[in-house]
Amino acid sequence: MPDPQPTNWAAGRYQAVAERIAVIAGEVVAAADRIRPVRDTALVDLACGTGSAALAAAQAGAKVTGVDLTAELIAIAAERPGADAVQWVVADAAHTGLPDGEFGTVVSNMGIIFVEPTSLVAEITRLLGPGGILAFSTWVRDEAGSPFFTPIVETLGQPPASVYSPDQWGDYEIVRSRLSAGFDDVKFETGSHPWQFDSVESAVRFISDESPMHVDLLGRLDEATRDRLLKAFTAALSAATDGEGRVSFDAPYAVVTAHRRA
Numbered sequence: 001m002p003d004p005q006p007t008n009w010a011a012g013r014y015q016a017v018a019e020r021i022a023v024i025a026g027e028v029v030a031a032a033d034r035i036r037p038v039r040d041t042a043l044v045d046l047a048c049g050t051g052s053a054a055l056a057a058a059q060a061g062a063k064v065t066g067v068d069l070t071a072e073l074i075a076i077a078a079e080r081p082g083a084d085a086v087q088w089v090v091a092d093a094a095h096t097g098l099p100d101g102e103f104g105t106v107v108s109n110m111g112i113i114f115v116e117p118t119s120l121v122a123e124i125t126r127l128l129g130p131g132g133i134l135a136f137s138t139w140v141r142d143e144a145g146s147p148f149f150t151p152i153v154e155t156l157g158q159p160p161a162s163v164y165s166p167d168q169w170g171d172y173e174i175v176r177s178r179l180s181a182g183f184d185d186v187k188f189e190t191g192s193h194p195w196q197f198d199s200v201e202s203a204v205r206f207i208s209d210e211s212p213m214h215v216d217l218l219g220r221l222d223e224a225t226r227d228r229l230l231k232a233f234t235a236a237l238s239a240a241t242d243g244e245g246r247v248s249f250d251a252p253y254a255v256v257t258a259h260r261r262a
Helices: 014-035 052-059 071-077 117-127 150-156 166-170 172-179 200-210 212-219 223-238
Strands: 042-046 063-068 086-090 103-109 128-139 183-197 247-260
Touching (some): 014 052, 014 103, 014 128, 014 183, 103 117, 166 172, 200 247
Antiparallel strands (some): 183 247
């Protein structure tokens, strides 16, 4: 496997991913709102991407700041309907530069799970006022395998054990351990997200041309290895087709909520 390095989220076409998981962004905001109404609350969407959670929170009446390290994604977010209600900031989710205790709620939709966890949790704790709410979504490792991820491990090998991975946040015990110093009432609600494509070809195109994580990884491989990995993706996606050639599979995920300790 190539040496681990931060994903270039400007690679591909992130909005294609964001559109498919926007429903989960709505669930994250709703989960925070059930604990404490977000209306008139200062709320920050960390690693906001193209802003689905930020815009959902603004629509619910929150006073929203959206933060992402990738300027290209912030530029797309700032052009979306309703974007004028959000303050958009280009910054690292783990080092935002925003004031201490500024926010009553922190949310993220499949964003902060890609950030180094120790510095991230410290930053979230710093940003939230006492009793503030954290709500975020995370992918959960599918023991049966995923057409999006299993081919990577099968082709390139396991990443080094020392490297953090996004789906670690999908393990309740890891979440509880990471949040234990500053948070109470950690809750973990699981769901299943459907991925559907008209054909194997369109699913492979999503991987090779649109999904930034995959596009970035493929771009760091030599041609022969890239071809092997694309063939592995094609085989895995073909196994998830119906009788008419449509690709359909479910991906487990969780919405995590917690209170910052007063």
